[in-house]
Amino acid sequence: MAVDDIESAVETYSRYFAARVERRGRLEDQGVDAVYLHVGDGRVELVAPLTADTPVGRFLAKRGPGMHHVAFEVGDVAAAIERLGRAGVNLIDAKPRRGFADHPVAFVHPESLHGVLVEVVGG
Amino acid sequence: MAVDDIESAVETYSRYFAARVERRGRLEDQGVDAVYLHVGDGRVELVAPLTADTPVGRFLAKRGPGMHHVAFEVGDVAAAIERLGRAGVNLIDAKPRRGFADHPVAFVHPESLHGVLVEVVGG
Numbered sequence: 001m002a003v004d005d006i007e008s009a010v011e012t013y014s015r016y017f018a019a020r021v022e023r024r025g026r027l028e029d030q031g032v033d034a035v036y037l038h039v040g041d042g043r044v045e046l047v048a049p050l051t052a053d054t055p056v057g058r059f060l061a062k063r064g065p066g067m068h069h070v071a072f073e074v075g076d077v078a079a080a081i082e083r084l085g086r087a088g089v090n091l092i093d094a095k096p097r098r099g100f101a102d103h104p105v106a107f108v109h110p111e112s113l114h115g116v117l118v119e120v121v122g123g
Numbered sequence: 124m125a126v127d128d129i130e131s132a133v134e135t136y137s138r139y140f141a142a143r144v145e146r147r148g149r150l151e152d153q154g155v156d157a158v159y160l161h162v163g164d165g166r167v168e169l170v171a172p173l174t175a176d177t178p179v180g181r182f183l184a185k186r187g188p189g190m191h192h193v194a195f196e197v198g199d200v201a202a203a204i205e206r207l208g209r210a211g212v213n214l215i216d217a218k219p220r221r222g223f224a225d226h227p228v229a230f231v232h233p234e235s236l237h238g239v240l241v242e243v244v245g246g
Contacts, residue, residue, distance in 0.1 A: 003237045012237060016207055017195060040195060042165075066238035067190040072140060072163060084139055114126045114135060115188035 002068035006048040069117035077104040077122040125191035129171040192240035200227040200245045
């Protein structure tokens with residue numbers, strides 16, 4: 001979820017959905033502060049831009065806060081994106097890079113996935 | 124996920140993410156065709172509008188296909204939304220109604236949840 005004020009969003013999810021903070025951090029290369037929340041059996045990731053001139057900053061300026069992407073966890077990110085690339089999917093990341101909490105991640109372009117930005121993430 | 128062409132989206136998720144169709148149906152009161160997909164351990168719901176003059180039809184016209192809402196499963200929807208309402212959350216549904224596969228559901232307004240439309244759904 002892309003948000004303007006990450007502490008306010010942590011408070012909202014904690015109060016209304018009994019969320020528990022799993023991890024906080026900063027992703028310099030993506031230009032965001034991030035928080036992993038446990039919500040029930042699932043995980044919600046909050047991201048807030050460090051500056052307006054970042055992908056999440058531009059997303060917020062254009063669309064306002066809201067759902068930004070969905071992550072699917074796989075055993076082997078490199079193998080998964082190689083397979084997707086061979087199948088003709090438009091990949092944002094042709095190779096895995098380090099995401100939040102040092103998970104290997106790769107993003108898939110929404111144009112290949114009915115408008116949904118997908119992050120493939122290693123466990 | 125709100126989509127224009129639900130069969131095309133089913134094919135996309137099946138081919139790229141090994142999705143399996145769990146259930147198909149029509150929600151007349153919401154004006155959508157819907158498909159539940161199993162994707163790994165999770166569930167993705169695809170919705171496609173029956174006509175342009177429906178909430179999902181208007182969403183697509185305004186924003187294009189993409190993520191529409193997120194669902195949190197609870198044991199007792201009525202109790203959950205009563206508690207949220209008492210806490211000051213803006214509820215779209217003050218009482219549960221029947222959703223897809225006859226699950227009781229209630230929607231929470233995005234203005235209370237940092238721009239995210241949340242569906243509270245019974246198991």
